[in-house]
Amino acid sequence: MSFSEYETSLQNGRPIRLYQFQRGPIKWGYTNADRNISHQNIVFRAIEGGISDDGIRQTEDSTADLLTLTVPASMDVAQMFRTVAPGQTVSVTIFDLHYGDNGYLVVWMGLISGVRFKNEISAEIQCQTLAASLERTGLRKTWSRICPHQLYDDACKAPRNTFKSVGLIDRLDAVSIGFANAAAHSDPYYSGGYIEWTSQYGLEQRGIELHQSDLLTIYGGTYGLSIGQEISVYAGCDRLFNTCQTKFNNSINYGGSPHMPGKSPFDGTPVF
Known part of the structure; x- marks a missing residue:
């Protein structure tokens, strides 16, 4: 039977959900099943206390589609956020499949936005969809005297x-x-x-x-x-032109406008 046939079957479906977390090259896999499940060369572990979610939502407002996972507080992924959030983002991918069948469906993808420890036993992992991160408003590169580039990134190019x-x-x-x-x-x-x-x-x-x-x-x-x-x-770097030139010898990649006029275009000056 195909995945869709299992999904529509009244008696043959044996649905399970797999949760994959990834930080850089490291991956963790967990399942809501009562036994370990092997999928795409990863063993998704059944853990004491279990893992569950509050339901996948797809509305017109992606920022409202926050997914909350309830997990044991001792789980590795939750412990990474115990005191300070990790330096790298942790991605989340959720698979739906049926036990004994090779077919599957990727039903959700996103990032961990935070972890709340309810008590010593359980924690809640808040996950944000990828679409929500793309809808953040505001300009990253602005017209200013100081440089808007992130230090050492592809725009800055400092070695x-x-x-x-x-x-x-x-x-x-x-x-x-x-x-x-x-x-x-x-x-x-x-x-x-x-x-x-x-x-x-x-x-x-x-x-x-x-x-x-x-x-x-x-x-x-x-x-x-x-x-x-x-x-x-x-x-x-303090993002000033003199620092970029004398400290990093990188003034050719400076992203600011050090000679920007001191007058505001909104102060009524006719030249603007």
């Missing part, structure tokens, strides 16, 4: 590895870390940059709020870091 320093954390508290190599550059060389390391869940990144001597204040705190851990630290 990331040229401004990279690798070393060990020699001390830390809840908000900052000691990084001896940072003292080789004057303040605030690393402000606006970020640190990077590999955790059990994959690549992690966290922004640097302030650089003072060998001390780096980290956005989101130091959860997940430890003394003696190796990290990579990347120089920051």
